[in-house]
Amino acid sequence: MDELLASTIAQDLKIPHLIARLLVSRGCASVADAYSRLHSSEADVLDPYLMLNMDRAVEWVLDAKKANGKVCIFGDYDMDGMTATALLKRFFAELGVNASWKLPCRFDTGYGLSLPLIEEFAQAGVTHLVTVDTGITSIAEIAGAKEKGMHVMVVDHHQPSGDGLPPCDVLLDPCQDGCRYPNKFLCGAGVAYKLTSAVFSKLGIPDPERYLELVAMGTLADLVTMSPENRYLTCRGLSQMGGSRFPGVRELCRRQLDDSEHIGGQDVLFRIAPLMNAPGRMEKPDAALDLLLCDDATAAPALLDKLFKFNDDRKKKEAEISKASMEWVRRRYGEKLPDVLVVDGEGWHSGVIGIVSAKLANTFNRPSAVLSIQPDGVAHASARAVPGFDWHKALFDCRDLFLRWGGHANAAGFSVKRENIETLRERLQKSAAGQHYEVRPLPGPLPDLTVALPELDETVMNCLHAMEPFNSKNPYPVLHADDVCVSKLRELRGGHLQLELTQGRASFSGIAFGMSDLKPKIRAQRMKIGVSFEPMWNLYNGRRSIQLLVKSID
Numbered sequence: 001m002d003e004l005l006a007s008t009i010a011q012d013l014k015i016p017h018l019i020a021r022l023l024v025s026r027g028c029a030s031v032a033d034a035y036s037r038l039h040s041s042e043a044d045v046l047d048p049y050l051m052l053n054m055d056r057a058v059e060w061v062l063d064a065k066k067a068n069g070k071v072c073i074f075g076d077y078d079m080d081g082m083t084a085t086a087l088l089k090r091f092f093a094e095l096g097v098n099a100s101w102k103l104p105c106r107f108d109t110g111y112g113l114s115l116p117l118i119e120e121f122a123q124a125g126v127t128h129l130v131t132v133d134t135g136i137t138s139i140a141e142i143a144g145a146k147e148k149g150m151h152v153m154v155v156d157h158h159q160p161s162g163d164g165l166p167p168c169d170v171l172l173d174p175c176q177d178g179c180r181y182p183n184k185f186l187c188g189a190g191v192a193y194k195l196t197s198a199v200f201s202k203l204g205i206p207d208p209e210r211y212l213e214l215v216a217m218g219t220l221a222d223l224v225t226m227s228p229e230n231r232y233l234t235c236r237g238l239s240q241m242g243g244s245r246f247p248g249v250r251e252l253c254r255r256q257l258d259d260s261e262h263i264g265g266q267d268v269l270f271r272i273a274p275l276m277n278a279p280g281r282m283e284k285p286d287a288a289l290d291l292l293l294c295d296d297a298t299a300a301p302a303l304l305d306k307l308f309k310f311n312d313d314r315k316k317k318e319a320e321i322s323k324a325s326m327e328w329v330r331r332r333y334g335e336k337l338p339d340v341l342v343v344d345g346e347g348w349h350s351g352v353i354g355i356v357s358a359k360l361a362n363t364f365n366r367p368s369a370v371l372s373i374q375p376d377g378v379a380h381a382s383a384r385a386v387p388g389f390d391w392h393k394a395l396f397d398c399r400d401l402f403l404r405w406g407g408h409a410n411a412a413g414f415s416v417k418r419e420n421i422e423t424l425r426e427r428l429q430k431s432a433a434g435q436h437y438e439v440r441p442l443p444g445p446l447p448d449l450t451v452a453l454p455e456l457d458e459t460v461m462n463c464l465h466a467m468e469p470f471n472s473k474n475p476y477p478v479l480h481a482d483d484v485c486v487s488k489l490r491e492l493r494g495g496h497l498q499l500e501l502t503q504g505r506a507s508f509s510g511i512a513f514g515m516s517d518l519k520p521k522i523r524a525q526r527m528k529i530g531v532s533f534e535p536m537w538n539l540y541n542g543r544r545s546i547q548l549l550v551k552s553i554d
Contacts (some may be wrong), residue, residue: 009034018455019463038466040235044228048198049526052179056170060153068125071099074191077280079221079273081133083214084189086292103285112143113141120146137406142166185225189218210343212237221273236470238263248294265469281351318352340428344371354382378417385410394431445481447532453503486527491516512550530554
């Protein structure tokens, strides 16, 4: 730690020394760098016309409006796809175009476009089809749409498959070859937003910042890299969410986030995204998109109630399949695990296998894929990575085995015939070796800094809020304090501990989830502990106080 640099940053920016040290520990090498981490800038927002084909995309939109035909928006069933679809639906409405929308259902047509869906659109008289957060790999399906006379635009952010590009009229994707747009990390909703910005600019309408809460949710939920532009768009969006002009989003924040005045990345990742994704995991995703598009404040509570019911069902099914998959791994491999885990089960609910594959990856510290084998002998899979392994590259190497595939380095999906699963396992091990992937020991929860509890105050909390958005690549800070007195200790239902933590003149409430087994250890140490924690705001009965979310006790 460069303490001199931390002191200079604290003095020049007039921020607490704790925050300055935290910034230095996370790579800030100058006062200017520290300032940029605390103040995202509108200057980081890039010209949308830097994106390849943006001028043609704007003309496509204006031609669709002029033609007065049937416009259909086809999205994805995840959070990014739904927010992107909601954004484009509202955008077209502002232009006076009553566009319809369609989301795929993982239980019938499956991920992405399909030829049956193209036929459905043709029967409905769709003349203009725009795909968002999907479409870059839908070569045959878009060829089918073109054969039926549709005008097709693809708005995507995924990598091309390597087997060519779709034969659409316009392809808007910063990851396609030849695109000089500097920010390659936009999510689907982010690319959709850049399109709306370009169209509004052409029409002389102010930039549509009202859509940024949708961009923020999509960016955080899709776990894309928080580039400078993404950070600005996300921070602006988070700041709007609590007072959203969209009744459905406002109700979501009111009930799921307790009307919090500080909405952060953690709130979206762990409280909003699982709830919004639940309908698509259990049945059809439409209920979540209905909430995002709801303009009637009296209808929003009932729509949100549906999501809570779906989420309860999702939790039960997830627990069931998580248990079965863990047992599968131990039964087949014992202690000698392969570098890549490919776990399969008959008829596992395909809506939760993505969550289960993430749990396997975290538990066994290996890239993991969970496959649900259907009665027709086709297995649908969801895969999650760990650092050092690229699922997109691995699947590309094995693409001849798949009926369908797609995704990112960190998360992907595919369909494969039952008889090819063992071959896939073998080839994924070879792909891992080709990537020079090695299983590394799982790191523990290392704190960012050792602090004294009296350093924690409202100014520190406000500065932490200014460091948003926090996500998997910029995790919420974990702090550590030594020689802390436990002045109160209470065991709660569910194996949790409630503590009163005191050091010097400072005293804070703490909550330690799942750590009731440490109660005897704390008493044996005469109520004196070292504690690693995340400082959080706690809102109770309208009063706000700092609470310590305990991560470990020593």
